[in-house]
Amino acid sequence: MQGLADRARELGKILQQRRFSVVTAESCTGGGIARLLTDEPGASSWFERGFVTYSNLSKEEMLGVPRSLLETHGAVSEEVVLAMARGALAHSNGDVSISVSGVAGPDGGTADKPVGTVWIGWGLGEDVAEAQHFLFPGDRDEVRNRSMLAAIEGLIERLDR
Numbered sequence: 001m002q003g004l005a006d007r008a009r010e011l012g013k014i015l016q017q018r019r020f021s022v023v024t025a026e027s028c029t030g031g032g033i034a035r036l037l038t039d040e041p042g043a044s045s046w047f048e049r050g051f052v053t054y055s056n057l058s059k060e061e062m063l064g065v066p067r068s069l070l071e072t073h074g075a076v077s078e079e080v081v082l083a084m085a086r087g088a089l090a091h092s093n094g095d096v097s098i099s100v101s102g103v104a105g106p107d108g109g110t111a112d113k114p115v116g117t118v119w120i121g122w123g124l125g126e127d128v129a130e131a132q133h134f135l136f137p138g139d140r141d142e143v144r145n146r147s148m149l150a151a152i153e154g155l156i157e158r159l160d161r
Contacts, residue, residue: 063087
């Protein structure tokens with residue numbers, strides 16, 4: 001998707017200027033955000049680590065997401081991406097985080113959470129996390145690419161506040 005590399009580069013510059021490091025916690029994007037960010041030269045100065053937590057068990061074990069949240073709200077929910085964003089920071093040395101969970105398709109959608117449903121979270125320090133819901137059109141690749149772009153742009157916006 002056009003613009004992904006440019007936005008990743010822009011985020012890297014902002015992080016470097018602020019002397020922040022980012023950590024990612026990804027489900028439906030499968031590590032794509034971490035790959036985009038680490039494609040940038042010099043990323044080692046601002047990219048701390050990435051978690052690919054595709055299964056619910058990995059969300060529990062690697063990020064400390066409570067099983068009760070997963071059982072009550074499902075993996076694709078505001079509550080879970082907020083817990084993922086906080087957990088990524090708690091289990092790393094990162095200053096800010098990005099978390100993503102969604103239904104990329106082509107199957108797996110429900111009436112309540114159709115294909116294209118994505119929740120993105122941003123951890124902005126120890127006590128602050130925000131999340132946003134998206135419904136992206138397109139096939140699996142398009143949903144994943146749009147999710148990656150929205151996640152990166154969302155962190156840029158929050159860091160520019």
